[in-house]
Amino acid sequence: MNGKGGRVRIGMVGAGNISGQYLKTISRLDALELTAVADLDLSRAEAVATAHGAVTEDLDGLLGRADVDVVLNLTVPQAHAQVSSAAIRAGKGVYVEKPFAADVAAGREVLNQARRAQVVIGSAPDTVLGSGVQTARAALDAGRIGTPTSATATLIIPGHEAWHPNPDFYYQPGGGPLMDMGPYYLTALVTLLGPVQQVIGAASALRDERIIGSGPRTGERIPVTTPSHVTGALVHAGGAVSTVVMSFDGAATHAAPIEIQGTEGALAVPDPNHFDGTVSLARRGAPWQELPVSAGYRGASRGYGIADLLWSGAWDGDPRKGRSQGELGLHVLEVMEGLLASAESGRAVVMTTTVKRPEPVPLSSG
Incomplete structure (x- = not known):
């Protein structure tokens, strides 16, 4: 299935401390599926991928995969805009950890890129x-x-x-x-x-x-x-x-x-x-x-923002739908x-x- 069906397939970039909270949510929500993991620390990416039935890739490899609908961008804030832009160029949706970008100028450009490409872009926090x-x-x-x-x-x-x-x-x-x-x-x-x-x-x-x-x-x-x-x-x-x-x-x-x-x-x-x-x-x-x-959402946890984009219809022809939109993160x-x-x-x-x-x-x- 893809983002226009009943499940969003996730390529996670960054497997640091915060990723564990997202992984728990991905594991228990039928709406989400982890398919690929990339991290500068290859051993860390491999450990996460093995534990969750995904594959390990470098960034370019992850972006090139047909079974990735959205890139979960868990990199350091200084890399948020760079990774988000690369995902958009590859035609992928993006969900980025806070802050949306390191500065407003970079964030504005990322949002404009997403709108031109007509791809879904969301931003934490989803608390x-x-x-x-x-x-x-x-x-x-x-x-x-x-x-x-x-x-x-x-x-x-x-x-x-x-x-x-x-x-x-x-x-x-x-x-x-x-x-x-x-x-x-x-x-x-x-x-x-x-x-x-x-x-x-x-x-x-x-x-x-x-x-x-x-x-x-x-x-x-x-x-x-x-x-x-x-x-x-x-x-x-x-x-x-x-x-x-x-x-x-x-x-x-x-x-x-x-x-x-x-x-x-x-x-x-x-x-x-x-x-x-x-x-x-x-x-x-x-x-x-x-x-x-x-x-x-009762019992919600980090990652519900991605699922909410799906449940709200962002992948059904209107990428601006959903509550955790990039516009909110930029504002x-x-x-x-x-x-x-x-x-x-x-x-x-x-x-x-x-x-x-x-x-x-x-x-x-x-």
């Missing part, structure tokens, strides 16, 4: 398809909090050097808390409140080096060359204003990952880095109450790039991209 964000979305759409007026999105953690044996990337341009974790929170905000029109940002890096805390490089000092604390305001097209704080410079926080205020109430939204979690509602003058799960990337540019210039940055608010996900097991 917003789970029951957590979608239950909150259903409450919003039902008017449970009235008109949304504002939101806060908060991530405050010590940083990855305490547990990651090679954390260098997180403190270089293209890394940092915003580029690393921001896509989860910003994709959720766009899903809940719609696209962003302009941003105002501020940023800092209070330490110019970090000390690795685990692995063979324990005690090694690494330089910090990108902001490790970013905050900003997002003006949504619908009128709501979101405030975001993304930080590797704190210890912990009691703040809800995402909280949305409305004219008649408020919603506490679970961690958008996960697919599920508890949604709480506080109506004006009433205490907080947990909401039952009412929308989204979120521009929001992040805009926050950093605003922090540097001290001026608001107007977005040049926009996106339709993704369609809600009815309650389903997928």
Whole structure:
């Protein structure tokens, strides 16, 4: 079968740590099938391919295979655009890990290539398809909090050097808390409140080096060359204003990952880095109450974004269908790039991209 039938055949490029989460999903969803694996580390690619009944290829070999409908691009962010473009030239669909590309210019070119070639292109994160964000979305759409007026999105953690044996990337341009974790929170905000029109940002890096805390490089000092604390305001097209704080410079926080205020109430939204979690509602003058799960894919995991493109009809003549579209990935990337540019210039940055608010996900097991 191919992408126009009941199953999408996947060629996975990059078999690093994140691939394990995708492989679990591919193994349990009938809609997905792994057929080929490529990685710069041949032994790693061979191990994955053997375990999942696929073949090992180099990139060119994988792109040339007739039994690959979509390239699952799990390479490092700096290679995202290059690999996605190569897949598009080969006539393949693409699903790329976040961020969509290393910068907006590269991402815009990739999206234009996909549109000219009329191929499907999707982007992580797909955590917003789970029951957590979608239950909150259903409450919003039902008017449970009235008109949304504002939101806060908060991530405050010590940083990855305490547990990651090679954390260098997180403190270089293209890394940092915003580029690393921001896509989860910003994709959720766009899903809940719609696209962003302009941003105002501020940023800092209070330490110019970090000390690795685990692995063979324990005690090694690494330089910090990108902001490790970013905050900003997002003006949504619908009128709501979101405030975001993304930080590797704190210890912990009691703040809800995402909280949305409305004219008649408020919603506490679970961690958008996960697919599920508890949604709480506080109506004006009433205490907080947990909401039952009412929308989204139950038990979802990374890779559901690829299946959703199939289930939504993206392979049935309209490659723009589906909720995890490349336009969404590019828009979120521009929001992040805009926050950093605003922090540097001290001026608001107007977005040049926009996106339709993704369609809600009815309650389903997928």
